[in-house]
Amino acid sequence: MTKAARSAEQDRAAGGLHRRAVELGQGRYARASIALRLYRSTRRIRAYLRWSDQGDTHERYVGEVDATTRAANLEQAWNSAREQGFVTDEQVPAGSWASSPASRAVMSANKGRDTKPEKLLRSALHRHGLRYRVGARPVPDLRRTADVVFTKARVAVFVDGCYWHGCPEHHRPAKKGAEFWQNKIAGNRARDAETNVALSSAGWLVIRVWEHEDPEQAATEVAKAVRSRQATGPVDQSSL
Incomplete structure (x- = not known):
């Protein structure tokens, strides 16, 4: 899968590019992604939230997922990350030309x-x-x-x-x-x-x-x- 395809997959599961934001403080955000890992010994799938900040990669355990497809597991993981407050919607800065976080994310991309x-x-x-x-x-x-x-x-x-x-x-x-x-x-x-x-x-x-x-x-x-x-x-x- 190409980088663009992987990003589109994450966007669909999260509900949009602008909904993949990890707040870093002082109006800064990082674009996160969900990594799924299958542990063969237990046959359980664990989801991890990953993002980069100034070149350093960070990871946070989100929880286990149990859907029957990869797309459904990603969506389940994103919902869990949002419920736990790990991710948020990227906010439009004051005076921005974008009419919404979604349009700003699309134009920025x-x-x-x-x-x-x-x-x-x-x-x-x-x-x-x-x-x-x-x-x-x-x-x-x-x-x-x-x-x-x-x-x-x-x-x-x-x-x-x-x-x-x-x-x-x-x-x-x-x-x-x-x-x-x-x-x-x-x-x-x-x-x-x-x-x-x-x-x-x-x-x-x-x-x-x-x-x-x-x-x-x-x-x-x-x-x-x-x-x-x-x-x-x-x-x-x-x-x-």
């Missing part, structure tokens, strides 16, 4: 790098025989990081999430905090446009791929652009 669409595109590019840098600045002095960078060809590829970058096909405006999210997405799109202009002015070709696009087709287009620029050389905009 969004990855800025190595998302599934990025990995699929990179795998497809690799199959095309291309080599590249990941998560790098095309122009060192410009604070813009591209998802895939072809340094010699000066091609920068961005894989844009449909929600965060306002995909015209799939973006659905949030109902709660609509004005905030509208401004947030508009700001992201404006930054994307500025990035395109800045990199193009520095002689880079910018390719943007929506997360919903077929990775094989996208990789084919990227490969064509990269090989074309490798053959002819990128245009130096400063000389124009």
